[in-house]
Every structure is written in structure tokens, then in C-alpha cells.
Amino acid sequence: MRKNNPKGRGNATQNSCTSIGTRVFATGIRCVEDHTMMQVVQEERRPLRTLIRLLSLSRPDVVPICGAFLFLVAAVISEMHMPSFTGQIIDALNSKFDSNTFASAIFFMGLTSFGGSFSAGCRGGLFMLTISxxxxxxxxxxxxxxxxxxxxxxxxxxxxxxxxxxxxxxxxxxxxxxxxxxxxxxxxxxxxxxxxxxxxxxxxxxxxxxxxxxxxxxxxxxxxxxxxxxxxxxxxxxxxxxxxxxxxxxxxxxxxxxxxxxxxxxxxxxxxxxxxxxxxxxxxxxxxxxxxxxxxxxxxxxxxxxxxxxxxxxxxxxxxxxxxxxxxxxxxxxxxxxxxxxxxxxxxxxxxxxxxxxxxDHKLSVLCGDLAPDQLKGHVTFNNISFSYSTCPDQKALKNVSFEMKPGSVTALVGVSGGGKSTCVALLKHLYEPQSGEILLDGRPLKDYDHKYFHQKVAVVSQEPELFSCSIHNNITYGLDRYSEDVLQTAVKQAHVNSFVHSLKDGYDTEVGERGGLLSGGQKQRIAIARALIRQPQILILDEVTSSLDTESEKMIQNALACFKTQTRLIVAHRLKTIESADQIIVIDKGSVSEKGTHMELMKKKGIYYKLRESRFNEDDPETTC
CATH class of the missing domain: 1.20.1560.10 (ABC transporter type 1, transmembrane domain)
Incomplete structure (x- = not known):
């Protein structure tokens, strides 16, 4: 009997595997070549797709474009005959002068020139209209x-x-x-x-x-x-x-x-x-x-x-x-x-x-829904929020942040600069979308709410109010489709805007200048508060409102803010008086919630909040900021 040759079988298997590997490698090469070819074809088709899209944008101008093309054809035909008529005139002026040919050439040359000029003018005018x-x-x-x-x-x-x-x-x-x-x-x-x-x-x-x-x-x-x-x-x-x-x-x-x-x-x-x-x-x-x-x-x-x-x-x-x-x-x-x-x-x-x-075609990362309930309680919940800015995707600005803001309560955010307070405010304003977790408003995610509705119910007063180069009246009513005169008068009265507007020559029609540069810091703050009051919001965010104001301006601002009694308030402030009176104080440190409680509870813990107060609030000036 003939014995089996294991070595031979091994060689055959190896050759088979080599052949399969070669075919797989060749297939991979072909796939790469096909993918590269597809990319080249797509790149070549991009200008054509762009041109087609441009044509679709020009649909409203079909009539003037068609008229321009008709005048273009007429102008071109006229221009093409001009050299021919010139040659006929020169031949007519030869030694054997032909008056009929000369007169005919002059007449048609003049007629063609006038028609060509008229058509060219109409063509240019219609095309310029289309471009504009x-x-x-x-x-x-x-x-x-x-x-x-x-x-x-x-x-x-x-x-x-x-x-x-x-x-x-x-x-x-x-x-x-x-x-x-x-x-x-x-x-x-x-x-x-x-x-x-x-x-x-x-x-x-x-x-x-x-x-x-x-x-x-x-x-x-x-x-x-x-x-x-x-x-x-x-x-x-x-x-x-x-x-x-x-x-x-x-x-x-x-x-x-x-x-x-x-x-x-x-x-x-x-x-x-x-x-x-x-x-x-x-x-x-x-x-x-x-x-x-x-x-x-x-x-x-x-x-x-x-x-x-x-x-x-x-x-x-x-x-x-x-x-x-x-x-x-x-x-x-x-x-x-x-x-x-x-x-x-x-x-x-x-x-x-x-x-x-x-x-x-840039896609939005912050999406909005169509939810717009008649009644909004203002119950806010931060549920395990983690967030990184697109400029620093590997660096976490917030890490599993969770806290609750009950309707009608006052919540204060404190912590060292860069800890994550401003990021919490930005997320609550729905300027960004967290990478994980969600922020709930009355049990629904922020992205479910209608954009216009949400930003009427959530008002912001910041340290540097964002005023536009228009009148005081237009700045207060900015973004509102409709409002009542009674609500406007109540808002400006509660915000103490009247105290300085009546001294201005044009009153509420006074231009504030670029970014409100013609007004003082306190005046800009009062306009910003009036803008928030006229919206009658359910959630109010106060982002270091009084940190850079004088005592008199701060007193007026505090009196104006006292009008917000039923709203849910989030305060980012370094003033001791504002923080002490809050229903809850949340200490944000390195992107996480390190402490939570009332002023007395946190002072008893003698943790980060206690150290912040001792190091920054108990200085010679009791109004020193941190």
C-alpha cells in the first residue's frame, strides 16, 4: 500500500493558502482602486452638482434670464454682420463706384449697429438685474x-x-x-x-x-x-x-x-x-x-x-x-x-x-422640537451631564453633574474660575448639547421644546449685557413678536429704567451705540433686566449680574431682581449676600459637583465652600468677589 505523504499535503495546503491570500490581496487592491476611482469621479462631478444647485436658486429669475438670452442672440447676430458690411463698403468705394451697393451697405450697417447696441444694452441690464x-x-x-x-x-x-x-x-x-x-x-x-x-x-x-x-x-x-x-x-x-x-x-x-x-x-x-x-x-x-x-x-x-x-x-x-x-x-x-x-x-x-x-448645509448639533405648553412650572433637572467643548474634545468641562432646581427656588453656583459654572449656564440656555446625560425641564428634555418658546420662558441677565446698536426701546423688546404696553411699562418701572431714561433727550428712542457703548454698566444692566421682565419668564439665569457695579447701581439692580419671586432662579454670583440667601448652593469644582446644600449646611461641613468663603469673603472689603 502507498503511504500518505504528510509533507506533500502540507505543501499543497500552503500553496492553496498562498493562492487564497494572493486573491484576497488582489481583491483588496481592486477595492482600494475602485474606492479611489469613485472619489475621483465624485470630485469631478462636484462642480456640475454645484452648477445645478445654482440653477435651482435662479428659478425666480427665469423670465429675465430668458429675455436676456433672446437679446444676447440678437446682439450677437448684429455684431457678426458688421465686418461684412464694412468690407462691402470698401469694395463699393473701388475705382468702379457702385452707389446702390454703397447706400445699401450703409443703411444695413446703421440698422444692424442700432439693433445690436439696443439688444446689447437690454441683455446687459437684464443680466445685471439677475445678478443683483x-x-x-x-x-x-x-x-x-x-x-x-x-x-x-x-x-x-x-x-x-x-x-x-x-x-x-x-x-x-x-x-x-x-x-x-x-x-x-x-x-x-x-x-x-x-x-x-x-x-x-x-x-x-x-x-x-x-x-x-x-x-x-x-x-x-x-x-x-x-x-x-x-x-x-x-x-x-x-x-x-x-x-x-x-x-x-x-x-x-x-x-x-x-x-x-x-x-x-x-x-x-x-x-x-x-x-x-x-x-x-x-x-x-x-x-x-x-x-x-x-x-x-x-x-x-x-x-x-x-x-x-x-x-x-x-x-x-x-x-x-x-x-x-x-x-x-x-x-x-x-x-x-x-x-x-x-x-x-x-x-x-x-x-x-x-x-x-x-x-x-452645515448640520446643527443643537436640535429643537415643537413643544410649547401653556403652563410651565420651571422644574429643572441636570441628570448626569458630561460635556466637552468642540475646541477641546478630550477635556471634560463637566463630569456627571447632577442637581435639581425646584419651581420658585433660588439656586446658586459657586466655585473657582474654570470650574464649570459658565458651562452649566450655557447648557441650561441650550446653547450646547451635552455628550451624555440630559437636562430636563418639567420632565422633558430641552431639545423637545420649541426654540422661540423656550427662549421666552428662560431669560438671562449676564455680567456684560448684550445690547444692539439701536434704541433703548428696541433693545428692551428685542426678539418679541408682540407685547402689551402695560407689560412694557411695568417692566421698565420695576427695572428702574425710568430713573435715567427721562434725563435723555430722545428718551426711549435714544440710540445706545455699538454694544451699548454710550451707556454705563448699571444702565445696561437695568435695560437687560427690563428685557427679561417683559418676557415674564419662568426661569431666570443671573450670571454675575452685580460683580462689577458700584453700590448705588447694585442696590437698584437688587431691587429690580426682587420682582422675580415666583420664578426658578439660577444665580452665578460672587457676592456673599446673594449666595447666603439662596435655597441651595452648589459648589462646582473641576467640572463636578463637590458640595451641595444651604449656606449654613456647607459652612458646617467646612469643605470647599467654607475655604472659599474664608479665603475670599472674609477680607477687609466684605464685598470682595471670588
Whole structure:
């Protein structure tokens, strides 16, 4: 009997495994190649999808766009006949003068010129109207998208990017559809039509002239690839300089307080120098390219003139036909150049459009529902909340925070700076969504409530009130669709706004200036309290309201806040009197709740709260803050 060969079986198995491994590896390679190919195809289709989306935005302008196209065709047809009539006039002025031909050519030339000018004017006006309307519509949609974004979006997106997108990118993307399509169609129709006329006049010269286009297109492609990088560098540099200028103006008080005017000027000058350097490089490259192209076009015209002169001598052409041909040849060079250069503007416009659409399509992380009950108790529960900011995702700002705020009660948050107090306030204002846990309002998550309803029932008075550059009246009623005059008068009276408004010349119509810069700190606080009172909220958040006010202003603010007796109140304050009277005090330390209780209970524990009070409240000034 023949014995089995284990070694042979092992070799066969090994060969089989090697074959299977090879096939798996090859399959993996093909999958990677297919995935890469799909990504390439998707990248190639992106401009087409962007263009289609732009077309959908232009639906309201279908009528003016169609009218502009009709006038465009009429203008193009008129312009194409002008060189032909010019040639006929020259031939009519020959030694054998033909008055009928001359008069006919003059009449049709004048009629065509008038019709072409009228059509061109109407075409330009309708396209400009379309651009203006589309730009306005895009900016409205974009701004609407910006104001609805989460706070985290503005923490990761620079103000320079936002303002640049609203101003230049929105305008560029509108041009891509109206102006660029206008120029594209006009140049394309003129190019095809002029070549037809040139072939009819003299096909050998038309063939010679056609050699100019491939050379022009090849040179333009090489130039475009390099020039696009320079354009991108200029745009990035402009965004950086806008960002520096915006930050300096926004923080002008800090700049002046620290005497850093020269520092900011030096920084801004540096950004401008960088932008200037990029622009000089970009413009130098463009000037060199244009010089080369014009010299090349001049050489082609000289060659055509020389060849046309020989054909006139041989009787194959008339002088008028040569003049018409040269006029056509001079025009077609510009139109071919425009078609090639339009590629740059179209790409730049589509890039701007993609950026705009990216902002428009940005998904919200803080969602809202449609819950709007007639009665709201104001029972708030923080249930195992953990949260990290998008700028520092690995660092926990809150860790399993849990506490309860009962209707009509006063809760105080205390702790060292950076402990997590402001984060709790931001989450209760529903500016962010926690990564784990949930905040309940009357037993329902905050995300279930209607956005408008929620922010009418939850009012905030902060240390730095956010006032807008409008009148005192508009600041108090800001965000309200309707209100009664009685409620308004009650609110301003309880907030002691009348005490300083009556001394102003324009009263409640007085402009407060940018961010309320024309008012004092106490006046701004009273306006903010009146804004909260007029909403008749059920939950009131007081975020260090009196920490930077004088004694008189603080007394008025405290009297105004005394009007909130039935509301659930959350106080973030460092004043001893405010904290002592709270129903419960919650000590936030390193993102966690370390202590909880009344003032007396926490003092007896002699924990973190006791140490904070001893170290910061028992100083020479009893009103010292912590």
C-alpha cells in the first residue's frame, strides 16, 4: 500500500493558502482602486452638482434670464454682420463706384449697429438685474443659515471667514451663473459664427487663423494651473488680514487699555504686506502672460496680412474681403481668449459657491422640537451631564453633574474660575448639547421644546449685557413678536429704567451705540433686566449680574431682581449676600459637583465652600468677589 505523504499535503495546503491570500490581496487592491476611482469621479462631478444647485436658486429669475438670452442672440447676430458690411463698403468705394451697393451697405450697417447696441444694452441690464437679485437671495439664505448655527460653530469658524463668505463669496457665486453664462454663450456663439463667415470669405486664411486657437488654449492651461495657486494664496491672505482687523476693532477697549495700538498696527501691516506680496506676484505672472499672448497674436496678424496680400494679387480675394477677414480675425482672438480665461473665473466662482453651500448645509448639533405648553412650572433637572467643548474634545468641562432646581427656588453656583459654572449656564440656555446625560425641564428634555418658546420662558441677565446698536426701546423688546404696553411699562418701572431714561433727550428712542457703548454698566444692566421682565419668564439665569457695579447701581439692580419671586432662579454670583440667601448652593469644582446644600449646611461641613468663603469673603472689603 502507498503511504500518505504528510509533507506533500502540507505543501499543497500552503500553496492553496498562498493562492487564497494572493486573491484576497488582489481583491483588496481592486477595492482600494475602485474606492479611489469613485472619489475621483465624485470630485469631478462636484462642480456640475454645484452648477445645478445654482440653477435651482435662479428659478425666480427665469423670465429675465430668458429675455436676456433672446437679446444676447440678437446682439450677437448684429455684431457678426458688421465686418461684412464694412468690407462691402470698401469694395463699393473701388475705382468702379457702385452707389446702390454703397447706400445699401450703409443703411444695413446703421440698422444692424442700432439693433445690436439696443439688444446689447437690454441683455446687459437684464443680466445685471439677475445678478443683483440672485446675490441678495444668496446672502439672505446664507445669513439665515449663520444666525441659526450652534455656538460651537462660531468657536471653530473665524469671523473673517464668515464676513468674507457673506461679502465676496456670495457675489462671486452669483456671477458664475449670470455674468459668466452670459459671457460664455456670447463668446461661444460669436466664435462659431465668425469662423463660418471667415471660411466663406477665404478658407485657406481661415485654416491659418485656426492654428492660433490650439496654441492659445495650451498656453492658457499651463498658465491657469499656476495662476490658480496664486489666487488661492491671495484669498487666504485677505481672510487673515480681515480677521486681524476684526479682532482689533472688536477688542478695541482691551487694545486701548493695554496701550497695544502699535502692536495691532504692526500685526495688521504685516498681514497687508503679505497680501501685497502675493498680489504683486500674481499680477506680474498675469502681465507676463498677457504680453506673450499679444505678441503672438500680432505675429499671426502680420502673417495673415502677408498671405492675404498675395491672394489679392492673384485675384482670389478683393480688398474689402481681406479687410472683413482681418476684422473677423481680430475679434475672434478676443472671443477665444475670453472662452479660455472664463475657465478661471468659473472655477473661482464655483469654489466660492461650494464654500457658501457648505455653510448652508452645515448640520446643527443643537436640535429643537415643537413643544410649547401653556403652563410651565420651571422644574429643572441636570441628570448626569458630561460635556466637552468642540475646541477641546478630550477635556471634560463637566463630569456627571447632577442637581435639581425646584419651581420658585433660588439656586446658586459657586466655585473657582474654570470650574464649570459658565458651562452649566450655557447648557441650561441650550446653547450646547451635552455628550451624555440630559437636562430636563418639567420632565422633558430641552431639545423637545420649541426654540422661540423656550427662549421666552428662560431669560438671562449676564455680567456684560448684550445690547444692539439701536434704541433703548428696541433693545428692551428685542426678539418679541408682540407685547402689551402695560407689560412694557411695568417692566421698565420695576427695572428702574425710568430713573435715567427721562434725563435723555430722545428718551426711549435714544440710540445706545455699538454694544451699548454710550451707556454705563448699571444702565445696561437695568435695560437687560427690563428685557427679561417683559418676557415674564419662568426661569431666570443671573450670571454675575452685580460683580462689577458700584453700590448705588447694585442696590437698584437688587431691587429690580426682587420682582422675580415666583420664578426658578439660577444665580452665578460672587457676592456673599446673594449666595447666603439662596435655597441651595452648589459648589462646582473641576467640572463636578463637590458640595451641595444651604449656606449654613456647607459652612458646617467646612469643605470647599467654607475655604472659599474664608479665603475670599472674609477680607477687609466684605464685598470682595471670588
Amino acid at each position: 437679485r440672485l446675490t441678495k437671495r444668496v446672502r439672505q439664505c446664507l445669513f439665515s443659515s449663520f444666525v441659526k448655527q450652534d455656538i460651537a460653530f462660531f468657536e471653530t469658524t473665524s469671523k473673517g471667514d464668515i464676513t468674507t463668505c457673506l461679502s465676496s463669496d456670495a457675489s462671486l457665486m452669483s456671477r458664475s451663473l449670470a455674468a459668466n453664462v452670459n459671457i460664455l454663450l456670447r463668446s461661444l456663439v460669436m466664435t462659431v459664427g465668425i469662423y463660418c463667415f471667415m471660411i466663406q470669405l477665404c478658407w485657406p486664411l481661415a485654416l491659418l487663423s485656426a492654428l492660433e486657437s490650439p496654441i492659445t488654449i495650451t498656453a492658457e492651461k499651463i498658465y491657469n494651473k499656476y495662476y490658480q495657486g496664486l489666487v488661492s494664496s491671495v484669498k487666504k491672505s485677505i481672510v487673515k488680514s480681515n480677521q486681524v482687523a476684526g479682532e482689533s476693532i472688536y477688542h478695541i477697549r482691551a487694545v486701548r487699555s493695554h496701550g497695544a495700538e502699535k502692536v495691532e498696527q504692526k500685526m495688521y501691516n504685516g498681514r497687508l504686506e503679505e497680501t501685497h506680496h502675493f498680489k504683486i506676484h500674481r499680477d506680474s505672472v498675469r502681465a507676463t502672460y498677457l504680453l506673450f499672448m499679444r505678441l503672438f497674436q500680432l505675429g499671426m496678424r502680420v502673417l495673415i496680412l502677408w498671405y492675404g496680400h498675395r491672394m489679392i494679387k492673384s485675384g482670389q480675394m478683393t480688398p474689402g474681403n481681406l479687410v472683413s477677414f482681418i476684422l473677423y480675425q481680430m475679434e475672434i482672438g478676443g472671443y477665444v481668449q475670453t472662452l479660455v480665461e472664463l475657465h478661471i473665473d468659473l472655477i473661482e466662482s464655483l469654489e466660492s459657491a461650494e464654500k457658501v453651500f457648505e455653510y448652508m
